[in-house]
Amino acid sequence: MTGHPLEVPIEQLLRELTPKVLGTVVRRFRDFAAAEDAVQEASLAAAIQWPREGPPDNPRAWLTQVAFRCMADHIRSESARRRRESNVALEAADTPESTAIEAGPQQDDTLVLLFMCCHPALTPASAIALTLRAVGGLTTAEIAHAFLVPEPTMAQRISRAKQNIKNSGIPFQLPTTEELAQRLRAVLHVLYLIFNEGYTTSVGPNLRRGDLTHEAIRLTRILHNLQPDDPEVA
Numbered sequence: 001m002t003g004h005p006l007e008v009p010i011e012q013l014l015r016e017l018t019p020k021v022l023g024t025v026v027r028r029f030r031d032f033a034a035a036e037d038a039v040q041e042a043s044l045a046a047a048i049q050w051p052r053e054g055p056p057d058n059p060r061a062w063l064t065q066v067a068f069r070c071m072a073d074h075i076r077s078e079s080a081r082r083r084r085e086s087n088v089a090l091e092a093a094d095t096p097e098s099t100a101i102e103a104g105p106q107q108d109d110t111l112v113l114l115f116m117c118c119h120p121a122l123t124p125a126s127a128i129a130l131t132l133r134a135v136g137g138l139t140t141a142e143i144a145h146a147f148l149v150p151e152p153t154m155a156q157r158i159s160r161a162k163q164n165i166k167n168s169g170i171p172f173q174l175p176t177t178e179e180l181a182q183r184l185r186a187v188l189h190v191l192y193l194i195f196n197e198g199y200t201t202s203v204g205p206n207l208r209r210g211d212l213t214h215e216a217i218r219l220t221r222i223l224h225n226l227q228p229d230d231p232e233v234a
Contacts, residue, residue: 021063124189184230
């Protein structure tokens with residue numbers, strides 16, 4: 001721990017880091033719903049601990065390590081049903097904090113997470129809602145407001161989307177060239193919605209949310225590197 005104050009507010013830092021940490025945890029454990037719960041627990045622990053004790057030297061690695069431990073606890077509690085995964089969970093929980101992110105700080109699974117959320121196994125509406133939740137960091141209430149549906153309806157839609165991803169066995173990796181073409185329109189639509197929500201926030205006290213606009217632009221630039229000749233991406 002450094003003991004120095006964070007350069008940005010904790011809430012903003014957690015919003016920026018959550019999609020990256022979630023992508024890492026999903027890639028490791030292949031369980032979207034449980035991974036999201038674990039990352040939320042890690043974020044809550046950070047919100048309580050960091051103001052009191054000071055931020056860690058590597059906030060992302062700290063969050064990832066705590067989320068790994070939460071996943072280990074989750075898998076231990078279901079060891080009778082998920083015996084095969086327990087060894088992976090225990091191994092991940094013992095990973096030193098400095099190596100919790102396998103390829104170092106440059107590794108970013110957010111774009112892979114984005115394409116997974118836009119998989120053809122999901123309906124377009126479910127894909128967009130799940131991506132706004134997992135990648136955009138919007139709350140269920142904010143997404144429900146954007147879709148003009150009740151919050152419980154949106155919560156059920158997102159829950160079903162997570163379960164469909166789990167049941168389909170979607171690999172956590174960038175799509176092939178053919179798969180990319182199939183999902184590209186949905187991905188671009190989601191990036192546009194994330195940018196719009198940041199540029200003119202639909203709910204809350206702030207008119208704009210720079211974290212969302214910056215993340216949408218960052219992801220679109222990465223996508224442009226993958227598809228430099230695509231006029232829609234450009």
